[in-house]
Amino acid sequence: MKIEKAYSTIDVHVAGEAFRIIRNAPFIHYQSLKELYELFPQAYKEEQTLLLNEPRGFAGLNGCLVVPPLTREADAAVVFFNHDGTMPIHYGGLAAVVTALLECGHLRERASNQYLIETVGGVFPITAVMKGEEVVSVKMESGFCEVMGTKECVTPSLANHTLVQSDQVYAVFRKQDFPVDIQVEELADLRRWGQTVLPSLSPDVKGAILVDESRIDEGHIRSITFRDDLLIVRSPGFGPTLAAFTSLLSSGSITNQVSLVNESIFGSQLQVQVLQQQESRFQFTMTCRGFITGMQTFILDPTDPLAAGFILK
Numbered sequence: 001m002k003i004e005k006a007y008s009t010i011d012v013h014v015a016g017e018a019f020r021i022i023r024n025a026p027f028i029h030y031q032s033l034k035e036l037y038e039l040f041p042q043a044y045k046e047e048q049t050l051l052l053n054e055p056r057g058f059a060g061l062n063g064c065l066v067v068p069p070l071t072r073e074a075d076a077a078v079v080f081f082n083h084d085g086t087m088p089i090h091y092g093g094l095a096a097v098v099t100a101l102l103e104c105g106h107l108r109e110r111a112s113n114q115y116l117i118e119t120v121g122g123v124f125p126i127t128a129v130m131k132g133e134e135v136v137s138v139k140m141e142s143g144f145c146e147v148m149g150t151k152e153c154v155t156p157s158l159a160n161h162t163l164v165q166s167d168q169v170y171a172v173f174r175k176q177d178f179p180v181d182i183q184v185e186e187l188a189d190l191r192r193w194g195q196t197v198l199p200s201l202s203p204d205v206k207g208a209i210l211v212d213e214s215r216i217d218e219g220h221i222r223s224i225t226f227r228d229d230l231l232i233v234r235s236p237g238f239g240p241t242l243a244a245f246t247s248l249l250s251s252g253s254i255t256n257q258v259s260l261v262n263e264s265i266f267g268s269q270l271q272v273q274v275l276q277q278q279e280s281r282f283q284f285t286m287t288c289r290g291f292i293t294g295m296q297t298f299i300l301d302p303t304d305p306l307a308a309g310f311i312l313k
Contacts, residue, residue, distance in 0.1 A: 053309025091238035099290035194226035
């Protein structure tokens, strides 16, 4: 075995969605986080494929490159990426990064529980509460979310849906319009639903959300989200959760509950609260918890015929 490169990572899941945090990627020159963000697809292409693709990764894995902050008041800076490229913001990634940095001692615990993480989308304040050596709660604020419009469709397989802008654009569908339940036992039928719906949506739409609102009076929904690459989001999803509740709040199906909970098909949950409303726009606070699942060292053997990896969907 030859070792050409080695990478140390911390793996964290947040409500079932997996993140691989990298702190020792090769150095490159940049003068701003925006410049690093723009350089990332070319400068770190090898790291992206090596650490996210199988056999070291898998189709649903997200990456977080942590670097020293460029903004004086920030505690750390991060660039988010997945198999397709970089993402300006990933709320779940913020929770994963804060959890990993605090629990591994790379960030000192503060009595205030307040931390600042720099992203290309700005500096985000995070409240992370520790008990002993564990982060037991992470709380943050979202940007504003709003309904972009409602599509009335005559095609039975598509049905009416709402377009919502949260972290990206989602199409929100109601489960009652389709003969399928959001249960693991019906995963095959749900996958067929996603494969039917997504090709019919505008290219601007990055995900389709199916929402079961049968417990909406309790402030509780159940949902499943399909990304535009047909993969299922492995958690309730922060962006999808905000989009689903923005749709329900805008339609009057729900009022500003004290606590709103979105449950995934696998039973994991995300909790949000309405922070403020400006006409038809809503801002939320989100509460979650991350769990470290592993600390690993990955190597690149130059003789490995699968050095670039592969993806099975």
